[in-house]
Amino acid sequence: MHVRGPALAASFVLLAAACGPAADGGGTGPGGPIEIIVPYAAGGGTDQTARQLAAAAEDTCGVSTVVSNQEGAGGAIGFRTAADAPPDGSTVGVVSVELAMLAHQGVTDVTPDDVSGLLQYNFDPSALTVSSDGPYSSVDEVIGAARDGDGVIVGTSGAGSVWEFAAEGMAAEEGVEMTYAPFEGAAPAITAVLGGQVDAVTVSGAEVLPQVESGELTSLAVMGEERLDILPEAPTLREEGIDWVLGTWRGLALPEGTPQETVDELESCFSEAARSEQFTDFMDTGGFGVEYRGAQEFDTFMAEEFAAFGGDGGGDDG
Amino acid sequence: MSGWLVGLDAVLSPDAILMIVLGVGTGIVVGALPGLTATMAVALLLPVTFTLDPLPGMMLLVGVYGGTLYAGSIPAILLRAPGTPSAAATVIDGYPMTRQGKAGQALSISLVASVVGGLTGTVLLALFAPQLAGVALTFGPPEYFMVSVLALAVIASISAGKLSKGLVSGFLGVAIGLVGMDPIEGFPRFTFGTTELSAGIPFIAVLIGLFGVSEALTQIAGNRRRRGAERPPVGSFSLGRGWLRRLGPATGGSSLMGFLIGLLPGTGGDVASYFAYNETRRWSRKGSFGKGEPAGVASAESANSASTSGSMAPTLVLGIPGDSVTAILIGAITVHGLQPGPQLFEGAPDLVYGTMIGLVLMNLAMLPIGLLGIRLWPRLTAAPTTVLWPTVVLLSLVGAFALRLNLVDVAIALAAGALGFVLTRGGYPLAPMVIGLILGPMAESNLRLSLIISGGSLDWLARPIPIAVMAVIVAAIVLTKLSTRRAMATPAGTAAEETPKDRD
Numbered sequence: 052m053h054v055r056g057p058a059l060a061a062s063f064v065l066l067a068a069a070c071g072p073a074a075d076g077g078g079t080g081p082g083g084p085i086e087i088i089v090p091y092a093a094g095g096g097t098d099q100t101a102r103q104l105a106a107a108a109e110d111t112c113g114v115s116t117v118v119s120n121q122e123g124a125g126g127a128i129g130f131r132t133a134a135d136a137p138p139d140g141s142t143v144g145v146v147s148v149e150l151a152m153l154a155h156q157g158v159t160d161v162t163p164d165d166v167s168g169l170l171q172y173n174f175d176p177s178a179l180t181v182s183s184d185g186p187y188s189s190v191d192e193v194i195g196a197a198r199d200g201d202g203v204i205v206g207t208s209g210a211g212s213v214w215e216f217a218a219e220g221m222a223a224e225e226g227v228e229m230t231y232a233p234f235e236g237a238a239p240a241i242t243a244v245l246g247g248q249v250d251a252v253t254v255s256g257a258e259v260l261p262q263v264e265s266g267e268l269t270s271l272a273v274m275g276e277e278r279l280d281i282l283p284e285a286p287t288l289r290e291e292g293i294d295w296v297l298g299t300w301r302g303l304a305l306p307e308g309t310p311q312e313t314v315d316e317l318e319s320c321f322s323e324a325a326r327s328e329q330f331t332d333f334m335d336t337g338g339f340g341v342e343y344r345g346a347q348e349f350d351t352f353m354a355e356e357f358a359a360f361g362g363d364g365g366g367d368d369g
Numbered sequence: 370m371s372g373w374l375v376g377l378d379a380v381l382s383p384d385a386i387l388m389i390v391l392g393v394g395t396g397i398v399v400g401a402l403p404g405l406t407a408t409m410a411v412a413l414l415l416p417v418t419f420t421l422d423p424l425p426g427m428m429l430l431v432g433v434y435g436g437t438l439y440a441g442s443i444p445a446i447l448l449r450a451p452g453t454p455s456a457a458a459t460v461i462d463g464y465p466m467t468r469q470g471k472a473g474q475a476l477s478i479s480l481v482a483s484v485v486g487g488l489t490g491t492v493l494l495a496l497f498a499p500q501l502a503g504v505a506l507t508f509g510p511p512e513y514f515m516v517s518v519l520a521l522a523v524i525a526s527i528s529a530g531k532l533s534k535g536l537v538s539g540f541l542g543v544a545i546g547l548v549g550m551d552p553i554e555g556f557p558r559f560t561f562g563t564t565e566l567s568a569g570i571p572f573i574a575v576l577i578g579l580f581g582v583s584e585a586l587t588q589i590a591g592n593r594r595r596r597g598a599e600r601p602p603v604g605s606f607s608l609g610r611g612w613l614r615r616l617g618p619a620t621g622g623s624s625l626m627g628f629l630i631g632l633l634p635g636t637g638g639d640v641a642s643y644f645a646y647n648e649t650r651r652w653s654r655k656g657s658f659g660k661g662e663p664a665g666v667a668s669a670e671s672a673n674s675a676s677t678s679g680s681m682a683p684t685l686v687l688g689i690p691g692d693s694v695t696a697i698l699i700g701a702i703t704v705h706g707l708q709p710g711p712q713l714f715e716g717a718p719d720l721v722y723g724t725m726i727g728l729v730l731m732n733l734a735m736l737p738i739g740l741l742g743i744r745l746w747p748r749l750t751a752a753p754t755t756v757l758w759p760t761v762v763l764l765s766l767v768g769a770f771a772l773r774l775n776l777v778d779v780a781i782a783l784a785a786g787a788l789g790f791v792l793t794r795g796g797y798p799l800a801p802m803v804i805g806l807i808l809g810p811m812a813e814s815n816l817r818l819s820l821i822i823s824g825g826s827l828d829w830l831a832r833p834i835p836i837a838v839m840a841v842i843v844a845a846i847v848l849t850k851l852s853t854r855r856a857m858a859t860p861a862g863t864a865a866e867e868t869p870k871d872r873d
Binding site: 092093096098099102106119120121122123124125127128131156157158159202204209210211230231232233234235238239241242243245246248249261262265333336337338 | 408510551557564568634703775818
């Protein structure tokens with residue numbers, strides 16, 4: 052009786068830990084279960100998209116999938132775990148733009164070379180967004196103010212984050228100086244531009260969508276190849292005459308050295324999942340941009356991104 | 370007004386009610402286990418809500434959120450191991466009450482205070498949400514910096530009487546908070562070249578070690594010396610005579626403070642409970658705070674519950690998450706194709722008003738569900754000490770591991786446990802360390818952001834809110850100094866009476 056309480060509690064810990072994957076359902080197929088490693092905390096954008104994709108892949112791949120969150124060091128812990136897993140297709144890692152950035156920042160030595168791309172399912176460009184009541188109503192005005200030395204302050208989602216890189220690259224492209232204020236995440240940066248603490252933010256279009264829709268903020272430009280469906284009014288930076296494309300992306304990767312036939316097999320069933328109505332509907336309603344690249348193409352893309360982030364503030368290949 | 374009727378209609382469906390009850394029940398179990406946080410529980414349940422309608426899904430998640438915040442106090446009171454960071458301030462008076470044989474009373478106070486705090490916060494949310502969310506926008510880095518300095522000044526009054534030891538503990542907390550990526554330059558600090566430490570030392574792992582593990586070590590060490598020591602009785606579950614007069618002002622005031630702090634994006638129940646605890650202590654003339662004062666428990670618990678409602682205001686009104694849990698709630702809303710923000714009030718009144726009414730129901734549901742469990746909890750701790758304390762260590766370490774499935778966190782919890790054990794032996798209070806750990810990084814990054822934005826000048830100190838906060842800080846320090854002197858002048862008081870029991 053005395054021992055039962057703690058024992059009960061302990062079993063609940065296990066139950067709670069098992070709850071995430073269990074909630075995705077569990078069918079058993081011909082192969083063993085596939086573990087999907089998410090390098091960020093449960094509940095974030097990467098985790099949400101990965102869990103949806105994992106659920107869709109259970110049908111298309113015919114095996115059960117188990118999502119495990121291995122967060123820490125800006126994603127490096129999870130990237131490392133996925134890269135070091137046995138290259139037999141039993142472990143799939145979720146990778147993001149940070150994989151191309153972290154090694155350059157001295158955080159880790161894991162790079163896109165350590166993994167083999169499986170597919171890319173998302174791209175969200177940075178959006179240069181200002182307060183609707185503020186002094187700026189076009190990209191030119193922002194750049195002009197910076198050129199005149201008016202001290203344009205851009206809020207970003209953190210030091211060394213992709214959104215800080217987006218702002219720096221835009222300014223470097225035009226040869227102007229801006230001040231970058233690194234907040235802890237996108238939400239406080241958006242609060243700061245709403246409250247007039249900073250002049251602009253460069254977080255993703257989806258992140259500022261609610262405030263843009265309510266009219267409090269205006270996106271002056273998006274840093275994608277094309278305009279965003281969710282922000283049709285905002286031109287691309289290229290339309291504004293600035294050759295700069297930058298955004299965050301997410302995809303799946305296998306450990307380097309996985310046999311080609313395993314890669315092919317997983318690519319076909321995961322890409323079917325990524326194109327399923329269930330998944331694309333989720334991406335649309337969640338405001339995540341859908342961009343698809345296959346295994347080969349994604350591998351090349353990651354290598355280009357890695358090289359671009361290693362340049363001196365360069366990198367314009369989105 | 371019609372919005373309220375639509376909301377009421379939506380929330381009074383069997384689905385929604387069932388989800389509230391389920392959520393609160395799950396939250397209470399999760400919250401009672403150290404290491405399992407509200408954020409984690411809500412994140413794990415999020416995929417479940419995708420298949421539900423928006424409102425029942427929301428009810429499940431806010432039920433878990435509320436239940437977790439309340440239940441974090443249960444192990445804080447019984448075992449000195451706060452189940453969630455928000456319950457760290459509850460330890461200060463809750464655990465001494467257990468040692469004095471008043472565990473039952475402390476548990477009842479915590480439940481009632483949580484419910485009252487949650488209800489007060491929800492009423493404030495319903496009445497003033499749009500106006501108050503606007504106030505949160507006037508808070509920029511300078512304002513956040515001054516508020517975090519004010520909260521750091523709490524260290525002074527919490528460690529009244531042993532200021533130097535309190536400061537040592539506080540600085541240790543700030544120092545631990547320095548480890549990891551520099552918030553402005555993005556350069557790894559004090560990580561000794563390891564990847565594991567580059568995201569910093571995880572706060573919850575430290576908390577688990579500092580309280581749960583260190584108390585277990587203390588008990589095990591004490592047990593070896595004096596076998597068969599009497600365990601204090603659980604005592605009555607009644608709130609005690611004249612409870613309304615004794616606890617009412619502290620609960621009401623702390624609910625208000627908790628709500629206001631919850632409003633600020635980025636500050637949640639952990640900051641709110643310390644802040645409110647300290648203000649209550651300052652306004653009260655009693656010297657019994659920190660030695661098992663019931664009003665201390667009431668204050669910390671009502672504040673962290675009220676902060677839940679506070680953090681819902683920027684979420685619902687601005688679409689900006691008030692804390693990590695509400696960030697996930699936003700995800701739960703957007704997945705149904707709805708955008709949080711001002712337009713949600715017109716676009717989905719059933720969800721917005723339903724959520725607010727649901728928060729009231731959630732708090733009302735917490736009372737009976739909490740009462741069901743309340744007599745059960747002390748039984749768990751009635752296990753023989755040779756079983757109980759090793760189990761606490763085990764559960765704490767499992768909790769630390771469950772955070773990120775990372776063994777490094779287990780090592781950190783163990784190291785923090787050893788540190789807590791040594792510090793407690795040496796008479797250093799642990800609360801200042803937790804405060805330093807929470808607020809040190811907040812003060813640092815906001816000071817540096819203020820300087821970046823102002824181009825290096827200190828003009829921002831002259832803005833109205835920073836000036837007002839600075840005046841409060843000066844007043845607080847002067848008042849603490851005076852009350853310390855007064856306490857020293859009259860050594861025989863309530864404080865002296867409680868000391869022998871406290872040493873047990």
